[in-house]
Each structure stands twice: as structure tokens, then as C-alpha cells.
Amino acid sequence: MSILSTREAAMRALIEAAREDETLVVVSPDSMLAARAVPFQREFPDRLIEVGIAEQNAVDVAAGLAAAGMKPVVISYAGFLTMRACEMIRTFVAYPGLNVKFIGLNGGMLGGEREGVTHQFYEDVGILRSMPGVEILTPADAHQAYRAAKAMLDRRGPVYLRLGSGREPEVFDEHTPFEFGKIREVLAYGDDVALFASGFIMNRAIEAAKRLNGRGVGANLYDVSTIKPLDMEAVGAALRRVRAAVTVEDHNIYGGLGSAICEAACQIKPLRVERVGLRDLYPRSGAADELLDAYGLSIEDIADAAERSLR
Amino acid sequence: MNTGELYRMANRLRMDVVEMVHASGDGHPGPCMSIAEILSVLYFDEMRLRPEEPGWGERDRLILSKGHACPIQYAALARKGFFPMEELPKLRTLKGILQGHPDMNKTPGIDSVSGSLGNGIAVGLGMALGCRFRNIENYVYVIVGDGELEEGIVWEAAMAAAKHGAGRLIVFGDLNNHQSGGHVTELSSLYPVDEKFRAFHWHVQSIDGHDVDAIREAIRSAKAEKRVPSFIGCKTLKGKNISYMEDNNAWHKRTPTAEEVEIARKELMG
Numbered sequence: 001m002s003i004l005s006t007r008e009a010a011m012r013a014l015i016e017a018a019r020e021d022e023t024l025v026v027v028s029p030d031s032m033l034a035a036r037a038v039p040f041q042r043e044f045p046d047r048l049i050e051v052g053i054a055e056q057n058a059v060d061v062a063a064g065l066a067a068a069g070m071k072p073v074v075i076s077y078a079g080f081l082t083m084r085a086c087e088m089i090r091t092f093v094a095y096p097g098l099n100v101k102f103i104g105l106n107g108g109m110l111g112g113e114r115e116g117v118t119h120q121f122y123e124d125v126g127i128l129r130s131m132p133g134v135e136i137l138t139p140a141d142a143h144q145a146y147r148a149a150k151a152m153l154d155r156r157g158p159v160y161l162r163l164g165s166g167r168e169p170e171v172f173d174e175h176t177p178f179e180f181g182k183i184r185e186v187l188a189y190g191d192d193v194a195l196f197a198s199g200f201i202m203n204r205a206i207e208a209a210k211r212l213n214g215r216g217v218g219a220n221l222y223d224v225s226t227i228k229p230l231d232m233e234a235v236g237a238a239l240r241r242v243r244a245a246v247t248v249e250d251h252n253i254y255g256g257l258g259s260a261i262c263e264a265a266c267q268i269k270p271l272r273v274e275r276v277g278l279r280d281l282y283p284r285s286g287a288a289d290e291l292l293d294a295y296g297l298s299i300e301d302i303a304d305a306a307e308r309s310l311r
Numbered sequence: 312m313n314t315g316e317l318y319r320m321a322n323r324l325r326m327d328v329v330e331m332v333h334a335s336g337d338g339h340p341g342p343c344m345s346i347a348e349i350l351s352v353l354y355f356d357e358m359r360l361r362p363e364e365p366g367w368g369e370r371d372r373l374i375l376s377k378g379h380a381c382p383i384q385y386a387a388l389a390r391k392g393f394f395p396m397e398e399l400p401k402l403r404t405l406k407g408i409l410q411g412h413p414d415m416n417k418t419p420g421i422d423s424v425s426g427s428l429g430n431g432i433a434v435g436l437g438m439a440l441g442c443r444f445r446n447i448e449n450y451v452y453v454i455v456g457d458g459e460l461e462e463g464i465v466w467e468a469a470m471a472a473a474k475h476g477a478g479r480l481i482v483f484g485d486l487n488n489h490q491s492g493g494h495v496t497e498l499s500s501l502y503p504v505d506e507k508f509r510a511f512h513w514h515v516q517s518i519d520g521h522d523v524d525a526i527r528e529a530i531r532s533a534k535a536e537k538r539v540p541s542f543i544g545c546k547t548l549k550g551k552n553i554s555y556m557e558d559n560n561a562w563h564k565r566t567p568t569a570e571e572v573e574i575a576r577k578e579l580m581g
Contacts, residue, residue: 025444049440049475054467057433061471064437067415067423069368069445072437088464091427092434096415 005166006200007036009142010103013149014073015040018047024153025049025065027074029058034105035075036166055080059088059100066098071153078104078111078162079121082128093158094133101152102160107138108250109283109291110200111164116285122278126255128160129228135159136227138249138257139178140202141171144225147178155180164250167288168200183222183231183238190218191241193306197248198224198257201297205248208302219246219306230260236268244272244309248302250292253277274305312355317523320355320390321347322579325552327386327399329575333567334400337411341562343383345487345520345547346454352526353452354387362392365419371449372422372438376431377456377485378412379564385409385418393420429462431455432482436472436540439480450534453482458490461499466511472540473512480540481533485520487549489560508542520545553578 004012018024018040025047026037032048041048049065051058055076062072074081081104082089093100104124106112112120128134135155139148145163152159177184183196187209197205202223209221222238224230239245245265247258258275265273276297283295292298312320325347332338354360358371375384382402389396394408401407408418412426423434435453442449459465472480484504488495495501509515514536518525526545533541549563550556553575567575 023444046444051471052467052474054464054471056464057436057467057471060430060433060464060468061437061440064423064434064439065441065444066437067434068372068438068441068447070441087427088430088433092424092430096424 004142005036006139006142006145006163006168007105007166009146010149010161010163011036011040013146013153015043017150017153018044021071023069023071025070025072027051027058027062027065027072029053029055029076029080031076034077035103037075055085056088059085060092062100063088063092063098066100071099073101073103075103076105077119077121078107078124082124086127089134089158090131094131097133097157099156100158102158103163104160105163107162107164108199109278109295110168110250110288113165113288113291114285117282120283122250122252123255124162125227125251125257126259129255129260133158135229136162137225138162138198138227139225140199140223141168143170143172143174143176144178148225151178151180162199164200165288169203171202171206178225181226181229181231183224183234185220186223187219187221189213189220191220192218192243193309194238194242194245195219195221195248195306196224196245196257196261197221198227199250201248201250201292204292204297204299205302207299208306211299211303212306217306217310224257227257227260230264232264232268235261235264239265239269239271244274246274246276246302246305246309248276250297251277252280254280272309274309276302276305314523317348317351317356321351322552324350324383324386324390326576326579328382329553329567329572331382331386331399331402333569333572335402335404336566337403338382339379339564340382340567341550341556341560342377342380342456344551344553344556345549346380346485347383347551348521348523349454349483349485349526349545350383350387352523352530354391356527357530358452359449360391362420365393369447369449372451374423374431374435374453375413375425376453377428377459378426381413381426384413388420391420428459429464432472433464433468435480435482436468436475436477439477440475443479450479450481453480455482455484456490457484457486457488457495457501457504460484460501460504469508469511469513476538477540478537481530482540482542484542484544485547486544487547489549489563491563493560505542505544512539514539514541515544516541517544518546520547521551
């Protein structure tokens with residue numbers, strides 16, 4: 001597979017699946033262009049259901065489609081889905097356990113970057129994590145987004161796939177597997193500290209682990225690409241090896257990966273956890289890398305958090 | 312059923328509601344009474360259903376968007392044979408299968424979760440489109456209250472439904488001019504409702520929602536219109552046919568006493 005953006009990669013997975021499964025439809029609240037769904041619409045003109053700029057309606061229509069035996073995928077910006085249509089996801093999809101899939105675009109500061117706060121979403125994972133029955137996937141790059149989308153479509157019931165701007169760096173080899181519900185060890189430099197990272201900030205976590213290694217701090221880095229259900233067994237094993245942990249996510253430090261790992265640590269092996277993420281504030285417009293650096297998600301911020309956690 | 316039998320069934324269902332809310336000690340009786348004739352016609356004359364096979368794929372669907380009126384839908388489903396009548400007094404208890412608001416996974420015959428107001432038309436639209444994709448030639452009925460038409464999603468769905476040519480989506484508006492906090496006409500500038508649906512390119516009819524023959528005729532007319540969805544605006548009376556409940560919003564959510572049950576019995580079954 002040639003290198004694609006995360007959005008195109010996920011859409012390619014949908015198109016391939018739609019060729020095999022005629023119940024698969026995309027529900028678009030005017031998200032066709034943002035979702036890179038034009039090729040889908042060209043190939044399956046009847047199966048891209050445009051409902052207009054109306055996310056709540058999109059989710060309820062998807063619920064009705066699923067109740068009639070279809071397999072709808074609703075695509076919109078992460079916040080318009082999880083905040084504006086929050087109750088529809090919870091009451092009309094998750095509660096009855098309907099087979100509706102969600103793709104949230106512009107996840108994180110990096111996802112919305114220059115658009116500003118209205119189009120940057122750092123609450124989506126926290127919101128959905130509090131809903132029974134919703135599974136959450138946060139792939140790290142385009143190849144992983146492709147595989148995550150396939151994994152999502154193989155699940156029965158509501159799944160949320162978090163994507164970004166479509167301009168995320170490639171991190172992993174295209175043959176890198178994506179296993180639903182499992183964390184994956186990315187680097188193993190030693191048993192001082194465990195780094196848990198999720199999403200399109202993985203490149204920074206990798207660099208931070210390397211930098212730490214150069215300073216004599218051994219870090220094991222894990223890709224947590226399924227936030228819910230969390231791989232408690234492997235997270236527990238990772239925590240038992242180390243003295244401290246750091247979480248790295250492009251999301252508020254409340255509700256997302258940081259919270260999930262803290263909860264796991266409290267239950268399995270209490271230790272110090274430093275959370276790298278947006279520190280409960282609203283950032284501003286800016287170039288992607290500059291924004292992450294400005295709001296505490298630089299490579300050095302991650303390395304600092306690891307060293308701090310060991311003090 | 313003939314016209315007389317459908318009227319009798321409507322009152323029978325009303326009586327079931329009074330008895331079950333009395334037995335359970337909780338529920339919304341008033342909002343049930345204004346849709347008794349609509350449900351009587353749908354369940355006992357119109358809808359293609361298989362009570363012995365609730366999940367039958369070809370069945371007509373019904374979403375009670377004003378889900379708080381579910382006691383009367385439960386009564387209809389029980390009388391239709393979807394589950395035993397003995398379930399009715401167990402309304403809203405852990406012992407039974409009848410939730411405070413409809414749940415498609417706990418109660419046979421229920422097609423959708425509902426009760427969070429305003430969502431029924433949107434879900435119904437999805438169902439109608441899904442059935443069309445699957446070449447199922449059925450109808451999707453939705454019953455909405457007038458109060459819940461204040462929700463924005465109603466109009467999102469109304470816009471999308473005509474655009475998608477959802478000709479098999481038939482929506483009944485239970486226009487009783489009451490909502491939890493008072494009269495709809497006092498709390499909002501919703502009315503006229505019919506004109507709004509017409510402006511959204513729906514096929515619109517206005518009828519007396521307690522006239523069984525008018526309901527049947529309106530359904531025939533709605534089915535004849537195949538290109539766009541139908542809205543049947545039904546002028547109704549909240550608490551209809553029970554003297555102490557009629558047009559009295561105190562009965563939106565209230566439990567009848569044993570004495571009130573007997574008054575209702577005389578008025579409905581006498």
C-alpha cells in the first residue's frame with residue numbers, strides 16, 4: 001500500500017470492506033470531503049447517505065439503519081460527533097448495542113491545529129470512555145489507521161476510530177500489525193519507566209524514548225491503540241517491570257489514556273504516573289508541531305516527565 | 312377489526328393503562344390516552360406483524376417517539392400476543408420486561424429505544440432507508456408528541472427524509488397541545504405544525520386523531536404517496552375518555568387511586 005493520509009487510509013479500508021459487504025454504508029453530515037469519501041461515493045453512489053450538516057440526525061439515522069440490518073459508519077469531526085451528538089451515540093446506539101461505527105476526524109490539538117479550538121477535540125476519548133459498550137481505537141499513523149478501520153469493521157457493536165487532520169507523520173512500517181484490544185511494545189530500552197502513548201503523537205514518544213536512553217534512562221514504549229477495552233493484562237505486566245509510568249496523548253489529561261492508565265495502575269500496581277497531554281485548558285490556532293511544543297507535548301516535555309517520574 | 316371493534320379496543324387499552332399504572336405505582340397515563348385510537352388502528356388493523364416472531368425482518372415498524380406513553384403501547388403488544396398480559400402490572404419494576412421508556416432489547420415488539428424526546432423521526436428515517444436497501448417493502452410508523460417537535464433534531468430529520476424520498480415513513484403527530492410544563496402554545500411558537508412539515512416537502516394531512524375511520528383513511532392516503540414521507544397531524548385530547556384526566560395536565564405523570572380506577576372502568580368499559 002502506498003503511503004496515504006490517515007483519512008484516506010481509513011477510507012480505503014471502508015471501500016475494500018464495502019466491496020465484500022453490501023450492508024456497509026457511510027452516513028455523512030456533510031463530511032464527504034473531509035472524510036475523503038469521494039471515491040466511496042463514486043463506487044457506491046447509493047451507499048453514501050448524505051443527511052446535511054446535522055450530526056445528531058446522522059447518528060440517529062445510523063441507529064435506524066443498523067436496526068434494519070445495515071452496517072453504517074458515521075464520519076464527522078470528533079467533537080461534532082461526540083459532543084453535539086453525544087446523547088444519540090449513548091442512548092440510540094450504545095444502549096441498544098447497535099452495530100454502528102464512528103470515525104472522528106480532527107482528534108486532538110494536532111488534528112485541528114490551525115483551525116483553532118472549535119475544530120480541535122481533546123475530550124472525545126474521555127466522553128466515550130464513560131459510555132458503556134463503546135470501543136475506542138486510536139491508531140498511530142496511516143498504515144495503522146487502515147488496519148484499525150478494518151479491525152473496527154470486524155467488531156460487532158459501536159466502535160469509535162479516532163483520526164486526525166490527515167497530515168500525520170508515518171511512524172510504523174506498513175507491515176506492523178494492529179491487534180484489537182492489545183497494546184504493543186514499540187521500544188524496550190530498559191525497566192526504569194514505561195511510556196504509554198496513543199495516537200498521532202507516537203513519533204514524539206519514540207524520539208523521547210531514544211533521548212532518554214541516551215541519558216541513561218531505560219524506557220519501554222507501548223502503543224496503546226485500543227483505549228477501550230484496555231489491555232489490562234499487558235498493561236499490568238508492563239507496570240510490574242518498572243518504577244514509574246508516563247502517558248502521552250494528544251487529549252486532555254483528564255478522561256483519556258492518562259486516566260485509563262492511572263486507573264489500571266491503582267488497581268494493579270500503584271506507582272507514580274506522569275501524564276503528558278493537554279493540561280486542562282483551551283489552546284489556540286497554530287502550526288501543528290509548534291502547537292504541540294507550546295502546550296507541553298514536546299519531545300523534551302515527554303522526556304522530562306519520565307525523569308520527573310523517577311525522582 | 313371493524314370500526315366499532317377498534318373503538319372498543321382503544322378504550323380497552325386505555326383501561327389497561329389505568330390498571331397497570333395503578334398496580335405499578337408509576338408511569339404517565341395522560342399522554343397514553345390521546346394516542347389510543349391511533350395505536351388501536353395500527354396494531355389491530357394496519358400493521359403487518361408476527362407476534363410469535365417479533366424479529367421478523369419483513370414486519371412493519373413502529374417507533375413511539377413520545378416514549379413516556381409506552382404503557383399503552385405495552386398494552387397493545389400484550390393484547391396482540393407479543394408477551395403475556397401478566398407482564399403489564401410489572402411495569403417499571405426489576406421483576407418485569409417493561410422499562411420506564413421503550414427498550415427494543417428487553418421487550419418483544421418494541422422496534423427502537425425511545426423516550427429521549429425528538430429522536431423518533433430520525434431513527435425512523437434510518438430504518439426506512441435500511442429497509443429500502445434490503446428490499447423490504449414495509450412501512451415505518453413514528454408517533455411524535457407536539458411538545459417534542461420543539462427539539463431541533465426533528466427538523467434535521469424532516470429535511471433529510473424528504474430529500475431521501477422516504478415514502479414509506481409515516482409520522483403521526485399527536486397534537487394534544489400539552490407538554491410537561493403546560494400548553495405547547497404557551498411554551499413555544501411551534502404551531503402551526505402542519506405548515507412546517509409541508510414547507511419541508513412532506514405529504515401532510517390533518518385529521519381528528521380520535522376518529523378511527525379518519526385514521527384509516529389517512530394511512531391509505533399516506534401509502535398512496537410514494538415519493539415523500541407523510542405527516543398525519545392528529546388533533547387529540549390529552550387524557551381522552553376519562554373525565555378526570557381529559558385536558559388535565561396534572562395527569563401527565565400521576566398514579567390513579569383504586570377509586571379512580573373504578574371511575575375509569577365505568578367510563579371506558581361501561
